[in-house]
Amino acid sequence: MKRATPLPAPGGALTRSLRRNLTAHAFLIGAVLCFAFFSWYPMIREFLLAFQRTEGGETTWVGLDNLRTVYNDPAFWQAWRNTVLFTVLALVLGFAVPFVAAVVINEFRHAQGYLRLLVYLPVMLPPVASVLLFKYLYDPGYGLLNELLGLLHLPEQQWLQDPDLSMLSVVVAATWMNMGGATLVYLAALQGIPGELYEAAELDGAGLLRKIWHVTVPQTRLVLSLMLLMQIVATMQVFVEPFLLTGGAGPEGSTTTVVYLIYQYAFNFNNYGAAAALGLLLLVLLAGFSAAYVKLSRSEDA
Structure with missing residues (x-):
């Protein structure tokens, strides 16, 4: 006599499904709570601080006074000009150089792994170590760059002490320190392009530059557009490189950026309301730029 297959216990599948979903939701809730605590709460707190002033342990609402304080500061417009200058220079170098490096690496049939490691190595170095390296390179007395200029019988330069060269020197250092990640992203995108497109371009007589431009x-x-947005957002918040290379302000304030001015308000002047107000202005600017980018992207895809 054939034994009957026992029926599953009532609600067994439902219980297992509920337990499995509860576990997934528990992980999801934990991630959302961490994100809320470390991202949303600071933004909300910054928004509140921008309209408050704390003196003698008492917090009062001051309306737009903090915004007026930062707006009337002579360093306000200089910081914005320097930040925009850094962003433009970083786009010229930091956006183009990683893409060119990715194109060159993609042309190699062998040793791509070693080249990827080589280009990503600066990202793995601690920022302080990278800054010390560039301080040695830029040193006006025994720096390697001035030594090379001397060998070429060219005048030596005050790379970090000259107001006309300090920002460019910071941009070069920042590009070298951060280009590895962007290069790998571009390289992954390049390796996803079908080879038939390049073969068709070669049959049409296209050279290297035409293949790059048309394929x-x-x-x-x-x-490219996504990396452009991310780079603009990142460079508008630059702080580490000018702070470590030139002390933040630089010669004649030539490397004072918006985030460094926020740092000064908060930790040098103990004016957290003004620091929050300036941070809020930067947040609104970047949020508006990101929203405009998303809208333009949707209109192009439509």
């Missing part, structure tokens, strides 16, 4: 750039347009 590579269109095929990586989404990645």
